[in-house]
Amino acid sequence: MIVVKDVCKRYGDFTALEDINLEFTNGLYGLLAPNGAGKTTLIKMLATLISPSSGEIQYNGENIVSMDQRYRELLGFLPQQFGFYKNYSPAQYLFYLAALKGISKQQARIKIDELLAKVALSDVKHKKMKKFSGGMIQRVGIAQALLNDPKILILDEPTAGLDPKERARFRHLLTDLARERLVIISTHIVSDIESIANEIIMIKNKRLLYKDSVEQICETLRDAVYETTVDFSQLDEFRKRFVLLSEKQEYGKMIVRFIHKGDKEEEWIPVHPQLEDVFLYEYQDEMVEGL
Amino acid sequence: MRILWNEMKKILTWKSLLLLLIINCILYFFLIDFYIKHFPNGRPALDSYRIGIEMIDKYGPSMDDEEFKDFLKTYDAQVKEADQYLQSDPQAVEEGIDTYKKFMDYDWNNAPQEVWKIREQIFFEEKVNTFWELQERERLIEFHELKEMEPGGTTPAQKKQYAKLAKEGIFGNYPEIVITNFHDYISNVAVAILFSVVAVMSPMILRDRTRQIVPLQYTARKGRSLLKTKLLAGFLSTLLVVTSLLVIYMGLYSLNNTSMFFDVRINTFIGNESWYNPTFLQYILFTIGGIYLVGIAFGLAAMGFSTIVPNTLTLLGVQIPFVAGFLIFGLNRMITFPMNMWFPKWQMPVFFGLLLLSSLIFVWYVIRREKKMDIML
Numbered sequence: 001m002i003v004v005k006d007v008c009k010r011y012g013d014f015t016a017l018e019d020i021n022l023e024f025t026n027g028l029y030g031l032l033a034p035n036g037a038g039k040t041t042l043i044k045m046l047a048t049l050i051s052p053s054s055g056e057i058q059y060n061g062e063n064i065v066s067m068d069q070r071y072r073e074l075l076g077f078l079p080q081q082f083g084f085y086k087n088y089s090p091a092q093y094l095f096y097l098a099a100l101k102g103i104s105k106q107q108a109r110i111k112i113d114e115l116l117a118k119v120a121l122s123d124v125k126h127k128k129m130k131k132f133s134g135g136m137i138q139r140v141g142i143a144q145a146l147l148n149d150p151k152i153l154i155l156d157e158p159t160a161g162l163d164p165k166e167r168a169r170f171r172h173l174l175t176d177l178a179r180e181r182l183v184i185i186s187t188h189i190v191s192d193i194e195s196i197a198n199e200i201i202m203i204k205n206k207r208l209l210y211k212d213s214v215e216q217i218c219e220t221l222r223d224a225v226y227e228t229t230v231d232f233s234q235l236d237e238f239r240k241r242f243v244l245l246s247e248k249q250e251y252g253k254m255i256v257r258f259i260h261k262g263d264k265e266e267e268w269i270p271v272h273p274q275l276e277d278v279f280l281y282e283y284q285d286e287m288v289e290g291l
Numbered sequence: 292m293r294i295l296w297n298e299m300k301k302i303l304t305w306k307s308l309l310l311l312l313i314i315n316c317i318l319y320f321f322l323i324d325f326y327i328k329h330f331p332n333g334r335p336a337l338d339s340y341r342i343g344i345e346m347i348d349k350y351g352p353s354m355d356d357e358e359f360k361d362f363l364k365t366y367d368a369q370v371k372e373a374d375q376y377l378q379s380d381p382q383a384v385e386e387g388i389d390t391y392k393k394f395m396d397y398d399w400n401n402a403p404q405e406v407w408k409i410r411e412q413i414f415f416e417e418k419v420n421t422f423w424e425l426q427e428r429e430r431l432i433e434f435h436e437l438k439e440m441e442p443g444g445t446t447p448a449q450k451k452q453y454a455k456l457a458k459e460g461i462f463g464n465y466p467e468i469v470i471t472n473f474h475d476y477i478s479n480v481a482v483a484i485l486f487s488v489v490a491v492m493s494p495m496i497l498r499d500r501t502r503q504i505v506p507l508q509y510t511a512r513k514g515r516s517l518l519k520t521k522l523l524a525g526f527l528s529t530l531l532v533v534t535s536l537l538v539i540y541m542g543l544y545s546l547n548n549t550s551m552f553f554d555v556r557i558n559t560f561i562g563n564e565s566w567y568n569p570t571f572l573q574y575i576l577f578t579i580g581g582i583y584l585v586g587i588a589f590g591l592a593a594m595g596f597s598t599i600v601p602n603t604l605t606l607l608g609v610q611i612p613f614v615a616g617f618l619i620f621g622l623n624r625m626i627t628f629p630m631n632m633w634f635p636k637w638q639m640p641v642f643f644g645l646l647l648l649s650s651l652i653f654v655w656y657v658i659r660r661e662k663k664m665d666i667m668l
Contacts, residue, residue, distance in 0.1 A: 047510045049666040069512055077510040083503030085301075099293045100511035144507065 001025050002046065002064075002152065002182065007055035009041050016041045018206045020055070028178035030193030031186040032275075033203045034283050039186040040080055042203070043156045046184065047077045059152075073102070076150030080157045080186075082141035086130035090121055090140045093129065094147060101148040108147070115143040118173065134161030142170065146177070153183045159192050171196050190276040200275065204282055214275050221273035221281060224261045228268045230254045243284055245277050294513060298524035301498075303531070307491045314487050315536065322479035323540070330472050330547045334414075338423045342431065343466040344551050352554040352570070354464055359435055366428045372421045376413075383409050391425065431464060434561050438462035449632050452566060456558055461568060467561040469552045470571065473544075477578050478627035480540045482618065484533055484586055489614060491532055492525050492590045493606050496597035506666055518661045522594055522654060529590030533583055541579070557630065565630035574630070581626050584643055585617070588650040595653045598661060621646065 004022040008015065017038045033039050044050040045057060048064055048071065057064045064071045084093055091112055098108035116122045119139035129137065138161045145153060159167050175196050177183055185193055193200065200217055202209040210217050225245070230238050235254055238244070242258040249255075257271065259281050264270065331340040350358040373391035377383045386406050388394045399410070413419050439462070441453050456462070496518070499505055508517050553572035557565050569577060593610060600606045621642055629639045 044506075044666070047506070048514075049506055049509060051663065051665065069514060072510060072514050073512050075510055077507070079503070079506040081503045083499075083505070083507060085502065085504070096297055097507060097511060099297055100508055100513040100517065102512040105293070148512070 001060060003058045003061075004042075004046075005055050005058065007042075007045065007052040007057065009038075009045065009050065010053040015206055017203070020203075020208055022201065022208065022211060024182050024184065026178070026180065026182050027198035028174060028183045028185065028193070028196055030197035030200045031184060031203070032188065032190065032193065032200050032279060034188050037203050037283075038206060039188075039203065040156055043154055043184070043186050046152075047075065047079075047154050048072065073148065074151040076145040076148060076153040078141045078145040078155045078158050080160070082137060084129050084137065084140065087128055089124075089126045089128055090116060090143070091125040093140065094144055097144050098147055103148060111147060111149075112143075115146055118146075119143045120169070135163055135166050138162055139166070142173070151181050153177060153181055155183070155185045157187055158185060159187065159189060167192065190274075190279050194275045202279075202282065209282060210278075217278050218273040218275060221259060221277055223270060224259050225257065225271050225273040225277050226260060226264060226268040227255060227257045227271050228265075230256050243281055245280050294517070294520050295524050295527075298521050299528055302491065302495050302524060302528045310490055311487050311532065311536075314490055315483055315539075318479070318483040318486065322482065323476065323543075326472055326476040326479070327543055327546055331468055334418075334423050335427045336468055338420070338427045339466040339468045342424060342427050343469065346465060347551050347555065352556060353461075353559050354435070355460070359464075362428075362435075363432065366425070366432065369421055369425055369428065373425060376419060376421065380409065427466070431466065431561075435462070435464040438464055446635070448636060452632060452636075453564070456564065456568075461556065461558045463558060463561040463563055465552075465555055465559045465561065467563055469547075469549045470557065470560045470563055470574075472547065473549070473571075473575065474627050476544060476547075477575075477582075478622055480537075481578075481582050481585065481622065481626040483540070484536050484582055485589055485614065485617070487532055487536060488529055488586045488590045489593050489610060492529060492593040493597055493610065494603060495525055496521055496594055497600065497603065497606055500598075501602065509666055515662055518598065518658060522591070522658070525590060525594045526587065529586055530583070533586040537579060537582065564632045566632060566636045567630045569630075578626055578629065581629060581643070584647060585621075585625060588646045589614070589617070591650040591654050595650070595657045598657045617646075 002022075002024040004020050004024075007017060007020040009017045020042065031039050031042065041050060045052055046064075051065065059067060059071055059074070085096075088096070094112045094115070095105075095108055098105075098112065103111065112125075113122070116125050119142055121136065121139055121143070124132070124136070129140065132140070138158070142155075142158060145155065159170060162170060171192070174183060174185070178196070178198070185197070187193055194214060197214065199211060199213055201211045202217070210220075229250075230253065232254060235247075235256075238256060238258075242256075242260055245257040245259065247254055247256050257277070259277065260268075331337040346354060346362070349361065354362065370391045373394070374389070377391065377394060378389050382405070383389060383394075386409065388397055388406070388409070397406070399407075402410075413422050439457055441450070445453065499508065499521075509515050511517075513520070549571075553570060553575075555571050556568045557563055557571060557574050558568045560571075592613065596606055596609055600609055624634050624638050624642050625646075628634065
């Protein structure tokens with residue numbers, strides 16, 4: 001079990017994360033927040049690439065930094081920017097990383113074949129990676145993270161560059177993997193984790209906002225999400241009054257999905273809140289700032 | 292071992308070997324080739340070289356006063372040869388230069404063209420060895436006769452060393468052509484090797500950082516101690532590069548055919564008064580050792596900078612002052628004339644010590660820094 005205890009991270013005067021307390025057991029955790037919210041900072045702290053300014057992270061009661069090699073032996077990590085040598089083939093690169101992970105040549109040979117098949121790269125295992133598409137590179141990244149059969153798998157934006165088919169395949173793979181290990185995925189794409197995560201972690205204003213199941217998080221907007229049809233002429237006024245989650249054009253009118261906490265109007269249809277609704281609602285200010 | 296080998300393979304790629312080849316070809320043809328192709332460089336250099344070999348054959352690695360008498364005898368015999376040559380030349384006889392002494396005492400500054408022609412014929416058309424060699428022998432005799440004369444403006448330490456050499460009967464009276472050629476050759480070889488090491492070692496760690504491979508490396512079992520393995524791989528690669536280049540360059544040097552001078556002690560060469568007195572071969576080995584130390588120091592420093600700087604341009608920029616500083620202040624003191632009395636005795640060991648120590652401290656700092664630093668890539 002990983003425990004994040006009172007963790008803060010500061011860079012000079014800038015605070016990236018403050019008072020983060022979390023517990024991770026086996027299963028799949030989705031770290032969901034918009035870009036710049038501190039996801040990567042937290043992920044890098046869990047991967048020992050960054051040290052907390054205060055607080056500590058423990059694995060089974062022991063500080064992960066003090067555990068040193070013993071912790072990294074349990075770890076599989078895919079960074080946001082997956083680096084590789086352009087002139088290496090996937091097989092060559094995985095052999096290189098296998099050596100760093102302490103895997104013997106013989107074991108590595110078997111494992112690499114197995115993993116490249118899993119990520120559908122068997123037929124290009126000896127081709128130079130400089131000719132690979134972004135999706136193919138990302139699949140090599142996923143394969144390398146699994147090389148040492150990690151107990152803790154940390155993936156930072158793992159679906160970047162993958163097409164819808166690859167994303168679906170990847171979700172299946174993660175579901176399988178999360179059965180017997182701890183998987184933490186950071187993403188800002190709700191659909192990547194909505195259906196597979198046991199728990200979602202959301203960070204807002206540098207602090208932990210939610211750590212709960214998708215259902216429980218969605219409960220926070222119970223009886224507050226509606227859909228209704230609005231005339232184009234009324235749309236601007238509607239936007240000003242409510243937090244709009246989505247807008248869809250149909251038969252010359254707009255079907256809008258929005259949030260309202262209070263008395264409902266008759267023509268509004270209450271709908272079951274989705275994780276994306278919570279995401280858009282919670283980060284509405286950051287989205288506006290981002291625009 | 293596998294990791295070390297992998298890191299070495301990353302350094303010694305065909306691209307870096309090609310870069311090595313280009314650097315060394317350019318520097319060889321601009322700086323080094325001359326000292327192989329043109330050794331001995333014309334005359335009387337050739338005569339100096341030949342007389343040097345003759346002296347070693349006859350007197351061994353040094354010439355004492357008894358042997359010097361024999362040297363004078365050879366000189367006298369050669370003067371007679373020159374006399375005979377001149378007497379056999381009707382033109383020379385007609386002009387009144389029928390002996391070598393007259394030939395030497397002749398007022399050549401005001402010589403008419405017909406007399407100049409005689410001189411040109413002897414030296415440049417017929418290339419009469421006797422006349423060329425006599426000049427060199429006279430120079431050597433002069434040096435031998437002035438052997439105990441101490442140059443002016445010497446420091447107390449230099450005076451002491453001159454006295455010590457004189458007491459031990461060590462004087463500079465053998466032709467210096469071989470050691471001068473070696474000084475020139477080895478300093479340019481050192482420059483080529485230094486540039487090669489810096490060029491090959493510089494990008495090794497930076498490349499992993501710019502390609503964002505470090506997060507993968509540092510989260511693997513090996514972790515941040517990989518930096519030490521990379522440095523070791525760099526160190527071994529430096530040794531490999533320096534050794535390979537030295538094998539090639541010393542192989543080329545062997546074409547100069549100077550092995551007969553190997554047993555001559557360096558103070559025995561004219562104008563080469565030194566703090567220490569190894570044989571020429573020992574001296575060559577010492578300078579090779581010096582090149583290894585300089586190569587290792589600059590290799591370590593290049594890897595250290597590679598760990599810190601943000602990009603290739605900065606990496607090159609930051610090393611230029613260090614390389615230039617070495618070429619200006621270090622090269623002569625450490626490689627070209629490491630034992631020469633022109634420089635204070637303390638300078639060579641202090642320069643080597645400082646160079647090695649500073650690069651080791653730098654690498655130690657880099658390792659310590661990397662252990663705890665946040666990997667922000």
